[in-house]
Amino acid sequence: MAARAEDIATPNIDELFRPTHDERARQSFVSMLRKHAIIDLRAAVRRHYESEVAPALRARGAEPATWRDIERVMEPDPLHRLYSTLRYNAQEMCYLSVQPAIERALPEMIDLARDLATHNPAGGTLRLNPQFEIPRYLHALDVHLAPGWVTAEHTEDDVAQGAVVGFGGKVFTGQHPYRKRPGVVAESIAHWIQRTRPGFTPRRILDLGTTAGKNLLPYKSAFPQSEAHGIDCGAPVLRYGHALAEHEGIAVHFSQQNAERTDFPDGHFDLIVSSFFLHEIPLKATRNVLRECHRLLSPGGLMVHMELPDASSVSEYDNFFWNWDTHNNNEPFYTNYREQDPLRLCEEAGFLPADAFKLTIPDAASFGEERYARFLKGELPAPPHGSGGWFIFGAERRG
Amino acid sequence: MSKAPTEVTLPRTTRGKRPVFFDDPSIDQMMTFVIELTTEVAVLRERLDTVERLLDAGVPVTREAIESFQPQAAVNTERDAWRDAYLKRVFRMHPTASAQTSDPERGSSP
Ligand SMILES: C[S@@+](CC[C@H](N)C(=O)[O-])C[C@H]1O[C@@H](n2cnc3c(N)ncnc32)[C@H](O)[C@@H]1O
Numbered sequence: 216m217a218a219r220a221e222d223i224a225t226p227n228i229d230e231l232f233r234p235t236h237d238e239r240a241r242q243s244f245v246s247m248l249r250k251h252a253i254i255d256l257r258a259a260v261r262r263h264y265e266s267e268v269a270p271a272l273r274a275r276g277a278e279p280a281t282w283r284d285i286e287r288v289m290e291p292d293p294l295h296r297l298y299s300t301l302r303y304n305a306q307e308m309c310y311l312s313v314q315p316a317i318e319r320a321l322p323e324m325i326d327l328a329r330d331l332a333t334h335n336p337a338g339g340t341l342r343l344n345p346q347f348e349i350p351r352y353l354h355a356l357d358v359h360l361a362p363g364w365v366t367a368e369h370t371e372d373d374v375a376q377g378a379v380v381g382f383g384g385k386v387f388t389g390q391h392p393y394r395k396r397p398g399v400v401a402e403s404i405a406h407w408i409q410r411t412r413p414g415f416t417p418r419r420i421l422d423l424g425t426t427a428g429k430n431l432l433p434y435k436s437a438f439p440q441s442e443a444h445g446i447d448c449g450a451p452v453l454r455y456g457h458a459l460a461e462h463e464g465i466a467v468h469f470s471q472q473n474a475e476r477t478d479f480p481d482g483h484f485d486l487i488v489s490s491f492f493l494h495e496i497p498l499k500a501t502r503n504v505l506r507e508c509h510r511l512l513s514p515g516g517l518m519v520h521m522e523l524p525d526a527s528s529v530s531e532y533d534n535f536f537w538n539w540d541t542h543n544n545n546e547p548f549y550t551n552y553r554e555q556d557p558l559r560l561c562e563e564a565g566f567l568p569a570d571a572f573k574l575t576i577p578d579a580a581s582f583g584e585e586r587y588a589r590f591l592k593g594e595l596p597a598p599p600h601g602s603g604g605w606f607i608f609g610a611e612r613r614g
Numbered sequence: 615m616s617k618a619p620t621e622v623t624l625p626r627t628t629r630g631k632r633p634v635f636f637d638d639p640s641i642d643q644m645m646t647f648v649i650e651l652t653t654e655v656a657v658l659r660e661r662l663d664t665v666e667r668l669l670d671a672g673v674p675v676t677r678e679a680i681e682s683f684q685p686q687a688a689v690n691t692e693r694d695a696w697r698d699a700y701l702k703r704v705f706r707m708h709p710t711a712s713a714q715t716s717d718p719e720r721g722s723s724p
Contacts, residue, residue, distance in 0.1 A: 243660075
């Protein structure tokens with residue numbers, strides 16, 4: 216991709232981000248801080264719970280039965296408190312560590328994004344709606360502790376939040392064993408589709424809640440004949456994503472729309488995807504989105520969402536671990552979302568129960584082809600979600 | 615929307631309720647200070663490391679040379695290992711009470 220981008224010499228908006236020596240050092244350190252919390256301490260807390268806390272309670276006949284019981288027991292635990300405070304502060308610092316360099320680069324970034332939105336050298340498009348009404352659930356608080364999240368506009372034609380979320384995200388995943396490369400989720404889902412549905416060639420693809428299209432671009436590479444669309448509510452992230460895609464030489468159509476009700480015609484898409492999206496919106500909105508997917512899918516079309524595993528798919532301890540984000544990462548809908556059965560949600564949206572699925576698929580980049588073949592034969596399970604696997608659910612649309 | 619792009623200052627605080635993890639919220643505040651300070655030390659350490667590498671290479675140490683220093687992959691690997699070990703040293707937990715009772719000889723947990 217890089218070589219092709221050089222041929223057509225479309226400037227890279229990411230390259231305008233030029234942190235100083237010390238800013239870069241800070242970003243690298245925050246990545247490690249985040250890894251220390253989310254990998255090392257997460258494992259240490261679990262070991263501590265399983266080898267000390269739970270046995271002591273069991274001896275007294277008071278072993279926690281539900282994730283809420285575990286939470287009650289662990290909240291005052293010193294190790295869990297260290298884990299929580301490090302995780303929370305590292306999360307904030309991901310964004311704080313990139314903001315100064317973005318402030319300096321902003322005028323140039325805006326100029327470049329504007330220029331690319333006018334000329335579309337790769338043949339993509341950017342369609343914004345100045346009258347767009349941002350859903351309240353999206354701007355009432357800053358999701359992921361990112362000040363301004365994806366919708367705040369600080370100046371005209373602003374792209375700042377696209378850069379904040381993009382570069383902050385790179386700091387966030389910088390030392391994560393399975394998230395270092397952008398687009399790994401889309402790569403993994405595209406790989407799974409190709410291996411399980413040979414010959415599936417979607418004419419049009421839609422990514423819901425695409426942000427800057429990180430997990431949209433790989434679909435266009437996997438299915439080069441397709442027309443790729445990404446929608447989001449945030450204008451700054453769409454502008455940024457458009458500039459990135461044009462630089463990559465990948466034609467993608469970004470538009471500012473609410474996934475609960477889009478302006479695309481019935482049956483317009485053969486493949487509808489999303490990642491890290493549905494748990495961030497209220498359940499009512501999730502239901503609307505899934506109904507909209509049903510409307511937008513063509514007969515024989517496929518819908519695949521990468522999401523958090525639902526509560527019934529993992530242990531009580533894992534539920535305790537996952538639900539941390541609800542109160543501590545500004546994700547108020549997270550626990551409620553996870554309590555739903557995704558298969559049931561698909562059915563409510565109009566899909567036939569027999570056409571719906573939920574499973575964990577291997578991370579395509581790290582699993583290896585030989586093991587993948589064994590996974591497909593049912594001989595080898597995928598690693599857990601986020602630790603080498605990705606939880607997905609969805610449905611096919613019949614007739 | 616009225617400001618010229620050059621004047622944009624991005625918001626540094628998050629909207630939404632901040633959780634309190636400790637019994638006394640001032641400890642939560644103190645942890646932020648400690649974590650920020652830990653980060654400052656790591657940044658300073660990396661700057662010193664850059665200076666030493668310039669000196670090793672016989673390059674005159676100027677601010678500009680520091681700014682334009684491009685670490686090789688091996689240098690990044692070395693630095694990551696240092697950061698990792700440093701973090702584990704700084705955020706060392708006291709042995710837990712239960713571990714102490716279960717292992718009175720050593721009195722400390724791993
Ligand atoms: C965590 S981000 C998704 C990240 C991205 N899909 C990825 O894989 O990197 C959630 C996104 O959903 C978008 N979003 C939230 N509600 C939406 C809605 N009703 N319609 C469209 N997008 C929405 C937000 O603006 C945000 O960009």
